[in-house]
Amino acid sequence: xxxxxxxxxxxxxxxxxxxxxxxxxxxxxxxxxxxxxxxxxxxxxxxxxxxxxxxxxxxxxxxxxxxxxxxxxxxxxxxxxxxxxxxxxxxxxxxxxxxxxxxxxxxxxxxxxxxxxxxxxxxxxxxxxxxxxxxxxxxxxxxxxxxxxxxxxxxxxxxxxxxxxxxxxxxxxxxxxxxxxxxxxxxxxxxxxxxxxxxxxxxxxxxxxxxxxxxxxxxxxxxxxxxxxxxxxxxxxxxxxxxxxxxxxxxxxxxxxxxxxxxxxxxxxxxxxxxxxxxxxxxxxxxxxxxxxxxxxxxxxxxxxxxxxxxxxxxxxxxxxxxxxxxxxxxxxxxxxxxxxxxxxxxxxxxxxxxxxxxxxxxxxxxxxxxxxxxxxxxxxxxxxxxxxxxxxxxxxxxxxxxxxxxxxxxxxxxxxxxxxxxxxxxxxxxxxxxxxxxxxxxxxxxxxxxxxxxxxxxx
Amino acid sequence: xxxxxxxxxxxxxxxxxxxxxxxxxxxxxxxxxxxxxxxxxxxxxxxxxxxxxxxxxxxxxxxxxxxxxxxxxxxxxxxxxxxxxxxxxxxxxxxxxxxxxxxxxxxxxxxxxxxxxxxxxxxxxxxxxxxxxxxxxxxxxxxxxxxxxxxxxxxxxxxxxxxxxxxxxxxxxxxxxxxxxxxxxxxxxxxx
Numbered sequence: 001x002x003x004x005x006x007x008x009x010x011x012x013x014x015x016x017x018x019x020x021x022x023x024x025x026x027x028x029x030x031x032x033x034x035x036x037x038x039x040x041x042x043x044x045x046x047x048x049x050x051x052x053x054x055x056x057x058x059x060x061x062x063x064x065x066x067x068x069x070x071x072x073x074x075x076x077x078x079x080x081x082x083x084x085x086x087x088x089x090x091x092x093x094x095x096x097x098x099x100x101x102x103x104x105x106x107x108x109x110x111x112x113x114x115x116x117x118x119x120x121x122x123x124x125x126x127x128x129x130x131x132x133x134x135x136x137x138x139x140x141x142x143x144x145x146x147x148x149x150x151x152x153x154x155x156x157x158x159x160x161x162x163x164x165x166x167x168x169x170x171x172x173x174x175x176x177x178x179x180x181x182x183x184x185x186x187x188x189x190x191x192x193x194x195x196x197x198x199x200x201x202x203x204x205x206x207x208x209x210x211x212x213x214x215x216x217x218x219x220x221x222x223x224x225x226x227x228x229x230x231x232x233x234x235x236x237x238x239x240x241x242x243x244x245x246x247x248x249x250x251x252x253x254x255x256x257x258x259x260x261x262x263x264x265x266x267x268x269x270x271x272x273x274x275x276x277x278x279x280x281x282x283x284x285x286x287x288x289x290x291x292x293x294x295x296x297x298x299x300x301x302x303x304x305x306x307x308x309x310x311x312x313x314x315x316x317x318x319x320x321x322x323x324x325x326x327x328x329x330x331x332x333x334x335x336x337x338x339x340x341x342x343x344x345x346x347x348x349x350x351x352x353x354x355x356x357x358x359x360x361x362x363x364x365x366x367x368x369x370x371x372x373x374x375x376x377x378x379x380x381x382x383x384x385x386x387x388x389x390x391x392x393x394x395x396x397x398x399x400x401x402x403x404x405x406x407x408x409x410x411x412x413x414x415x416x417x418x419x420x421x422x423x424x425x426x427x428x429x430x431x432x433x434x435x436x437x438x439x440x441x442x443x444x445x446x447x448x449x450x451x452x453x454x455x456x457x458x459x460x
Numbered sequence: 461x462x463x464x465x466x467x468x469x470x471x472x473x474x475x476x477x478x479x480x481x482x483x484x485x486x487x488x489x490x491x492x493x494x495x496x497x498x499x500x501x502x503x504x505x506x507x508x509x510x511x512x513x514x515x516x517x518x519x520x521x522x523x524x525x526x527x528x529x530x531x532x533x534x535x536x537x538x539x540x541x542x543x544x545x546x547x548x549x550x551x552x553x554x555x556x557x558x559x560x561x562x563x564x565x566x567x568x569x570x571x572x573x574x575x576x577x578x579x580x581x582x583x584x585x586x587x588x589x590x591x592x593x594x595x596x597x598x599x600x601x602x603x604x605x606x607x608x609x610x611x612x613x614x615x616x617x618x619x620x621x622x623x624x625x626x627x628x629x630x631x632x633x634x635x636x637x638x639x640x641x642x643x644x645x646x647x648x649x650x651x652x
Contacts, residue, residue, distance in 0.1 A: 333473065368479040
């Protein structure tokens with residue numbers, strides 16, 4: 001507000017805005033309406049494909065979700081008029097396709113009514129979108145987060161290790177990354193931790209990058225850091241290794257370490273950090289694969305998946321290979337919503353939702369979903385590139401990259417590019433904590449993009 | 461099952477088409493990000509250069525960047541009707557003594573732009589703080605920033621260069637008050 005009034009007073013109004021702000025919002029509304037139409041038609045096609053008729057109850061539930069997304073859009077019209085118009089529609093489509101697939105698997109498993117996974121996912125989506133609205137209303141300027149750098153770091157680490165607290169933590173299929181609230185359900189605090197850690201890394205690196213980037217010896221053309229500057233990277237490395245050992249979760253560890261490495265590279269512009277970090281992580285993972293049973297199993301399943309012994313073994317590659325069979329069955333155009341049999345694969349609605357979607361939508365559908373992720377991440381990078389302050393730049397690229405890396409880890413695992421590790425596919429997979437975290441990321445990117453565009457500007 | 465196979469096939473392909481149309485709609489809306497902002501046509505004598513912006517030859521264009529520092533007098537004299545000769549009236553531009561940026565030549569000559577503590581980015585891209593849309597400006601051309609309370613000018617590896625008092629800027633350079641900074645066909649000065 002103060003900026004706008006300052007502009008007005010400076011002589012016969014020479015400063016003009018390039019865009020009329022509502023132009024962006026109108027574009028967003030248009031895309032959002034298409035997104036809601038895509039979501040509704042996905043649910044209707046599921047019903048036609050499985051039941052052979054339309055059942056209005058869940059369509060109504062979907063309409064509730066559309067109303068919430070439009071609500072978020074209206075909030076943006078008031079508090080972030082210049083925010084990026086593409087992030088919200090993309091997130092909406094991904095979320096809606098996820099709900100449609102979860103609904104489809106519910107029908108296959110004969111789960112209906114208000115207890116089913118699809119209804120839970122819809123309720124969680126509503127909560128997630130609501131928390132995105134709250135974030136947009138509370139954080140009016142991203143630089144506020146810069147003040148809480150170290151608190152964010154502390155919160156991140158605490159959330160990360162919360163599941164290890166006896167009585168609170170809960171172990172599901174080997175990994176101890178959930179906390180349970182009795183009958184209410186479970187929550188994966190690590191998902192929220194990734195936002196807190198991104199804020200912490202951004203703030204920390206903006207404050208300390210000079211000592212990390214300026215000095216060091218030159219070896220083979222690359223400037224390597226001094227030994228005493230290795231502290232931060234070793235701490236984060238130790239953190240992610242302890243996640244591998246105590247929580248038995250390879251994916252989460254890879255996610256946090258990758259996030260730190262990329263932000264370090266962005267802040268210092270030195271490739272030697274990346275080389276060093278990847279060496280450290282590969283070394284750690286190699287040792288883990290030799291000493292820890294579950295990591296070793298993951299590697300065997302990955303390298304020797306189609307071996308009948310591995311396939312039939314307890315905790316073997318059955319799931320992975322079923323997913324691959326599903327993807328193969330889908331072919332180019334897929335079997336169509338409700339026409340395939342994705343429910344044969346274990347956990348088809350969370351870790352393996354990409355395989356389920358690949359079976360029913362085919363390669364064309366998978367590529368469409370990947371293109372949506374690509375656009376989402378590219379918007380994040382773009383916001384970082386256009387940003388004026390270093391903290392905002394680092395934060396937006398970090399948040400976008402964490403989504404990209406998570407997609408790579410989980411989709412790469414399902415398609416057997418890398419060893420499979422349990423992570424959720426952002427926006428798509430069943431899981432409340434993941435939805436909340438990713439919608440908060442979307443909200444932060446919207447806030448950052450608004451700040452980037454909202455500066456005094458002159459067009460010649 | 462009262463829905464025929466054919467209907468399902470059509471609906472299936474229709475859904476994929478809808479999804480891809482959504483994606484191409486987004487890509488179409490962001491085309492300026494992918495291919496850069498459209499350039500504005502310059503006056504007729506610059507038309508040949510306008511056709512090939514990347515290969516614009518400085519000599520062929522009347523107000524384009526001078527090749528050597530000793531050639532700067534003509535454009536500067538033309539550019540600053542206020543009669544500012546660079547760096548003469550006192551000191552470098554700092555956060556304390558500088559309040560505005562004044563355009564001295566180009567289509568918007570005379571326009572002012574308030575300076576705060578924020579970095580000012582200059583370029584053809586619409587997310588710049590100062591958007592200059594002509595053939596000689598790169599998408600992200602240059603930026604003005606405060607280093608230790610002094611305004612610095614940094615060229616962001618632009619095609620046609622940024623000139624401070626006639627000399628091409630290669631490293632971040634302090635800006636004297638009232639010195640002419642020239643980007644493409646636009647010049648501006650930092651003033652009190």
